[in-house]
Amino acid sequence: MTSEKKDIRSLSKEELRAFFESIGDKPFRGNQVYEWLWNKGIHKFEDMTNISKETRAHLEAHYVINHIKVDSLQRSSDGTVKNAVKLHDGLIVESVLIPTKKRTTACVSSQVGCSLDCKFCATSRLKRMRNLNPDEIYDQVVAIDQESRLYHDKPLSNIVFMGMGEPLMNYKNVLESIEKITSEEGLGMSPKRITVSTSGVPKMIKKLADDGVKFHLAVSLHSAIQATREQIMPFAKSFTLTDLKESLEYWYEKTNRKVTYEYIVWDGINDTTEAIEALVTFCKYIPCKVNIIEYNPIDDGEFQQAPNTAIDAYINTLERYKIPVTVRRSRGKDIDAACGQLANKS
Numbered sequence: 203m204t205s206e207k208k209d210i211r212s213l214s215k216e217e218l219r220a221f222f223e224s225i226g227d228k229p230f231r232g233n234q235v236y237e238w239l240w241n242k243g244i245h246k247f248e249d250m251t252n253i254s255k256e257t258r259a260h261l262e263a264h265y266v267i268n269h270i271k272v273d274s275l276q277r278s279s280d281g282t283v284k285n286a287v288k289l290h291d292g293l294i295v296e297s298v299l300i301p302t303k304k305r306t307t308a309c310v311s312s313q314v315g316c317s318l319d320c321k322f323c324a325t326s327r328l329k330r331m332r333n334l335n336p337d338e339i340y341d342q343v344v345a346i347d348q349e350s351r352l353y354h355d356k357p358l359s360n361i362v363f364m365g366m367g368e369p370l371m372n373y374k375n376v377l378e379s380i381e382k383i384t385s386e387e388g389l390g391m392s393p394k395r396i397t398v399s400t401s402g403v404p405k406m407i408k409k410l411a412d413d414g415v416k417f418h419l420a421v422s423l424h425s426a427i428q429a430t431r432e433q434i435m436p437f438a439k440s441f442t443l444t445d446l447k448e449s450l451e452y453w454y455e456k457t458n459r460k461v462t463y464e465y466i467v468w469d470g471i472n473d474t475t476e477a478i479e480a481l482v483t484f485c486k487y488i489p490c491k492v493n494i495i496e497y498n499p500i501d502d503g504e505f506q507q508a509p510n511t512a513i514d515a516y517i518n519t520l521e522r523y524k525i526p527v528t529v530r531r532s533r534g535k536d537i538d539a540a541c542g543q544l545a546n547k548s
């Protein structure tokens with residue numbers, strides 16, 4: 203149900219300070235309320251114990267506190283946890299906790315559905331309904347942190363924006379959520395532990411560089427041949443490899459930080475020598491690393507994981523050219539939590 207009152211968590215600290223000033227109270231009350239909302243994560247105004255009863259009633263008359271709700275939770279045999287998260291208007295997104303020996307990673311969503319049309323991805327089949335608000339992204343991280351402590355006895359160590367949606371198509375809210383995740387009044391996490399993964403929106407990559415962000419950037423490349431990339435990701439007709447290359451050079455020039463290229467090898471699509479050579483050429487433009495991701499078919503269609511020999515051919519060639527390469531095994535396959543599988547099946 204949508205409330206007519208405004209969500210108080212959509213206000214910045216400055217706006218909260220201004221609100222208190224406007225009602226004749228001290229601006230620092232805004233800081234106190236901000237801390238209750240973000241650091242302490244309270245759900246009810248009455249829990250703000252250092253705020254007077256009258257002020258709490260005043261806040262309640264004007265605002266609501268919206269929080270996401272984990273609607274259902276599935277646990278994989280490999281320790282992966284998938285949350286179906288209900289938003290205040292009843293829409294659902296998914297987020298995943300991926301534990302490994304060294305780290306526990308939250309994979310979070312940034313949109314309900316997706317604006318883009320990657321052919322291999324289950325989310326692309328859901329219409330984009332809306333962008334997530336900063337608090338809805340933040341709450342996914344908090345929920346996964348709690349699950350990490352509960353099921354794996356350790357706090358969350360990393361975050362990737364690789365769930366449902368294209369994060370750079372919800373630029374402002376994604377950056378605001380990261381600001382809260384990294385701020386002392388929020389979760390106090392280092393931006394170095396956060397990776398924003400984009401399908402490659404050149405204009406927004408340049409904007410990230412201009413905005414001086416401190417988190418890591420990953421690009422879902424999947425092919426360095428224009429025609430093949432268009433076949434896999436039709437939006438690449440508008441966001442060409444030439445523009446992508448130029449934006450990545452701009453990113454590196456401004457940030458001096460390398461980029462990770464996410465890459466899936468599909469049978470009969472990009473498992474050729476020509477495709478490998480094109481990737482090697484693309485990798486020479488700026489310092490980078492290639493992350494080859496194991497694919498989980500979403501149906502019996504054209505996108506099927508290539509055999510190991512094809513993946514080995516990529517690894518051997520990249521290593522010969524001294525390009526760092528890692529292979530990421532798929533996690534949470536039995537609960538449809540693996541890469542490209544998030545589709546609100548529940």
Ligand code: SF4
Binds near residue numbers: 318323325365368
């Ligand atoms: S891979 Fe990412 S950008 Fe592409 S359709 Fe899926 S969610 Fe959207």
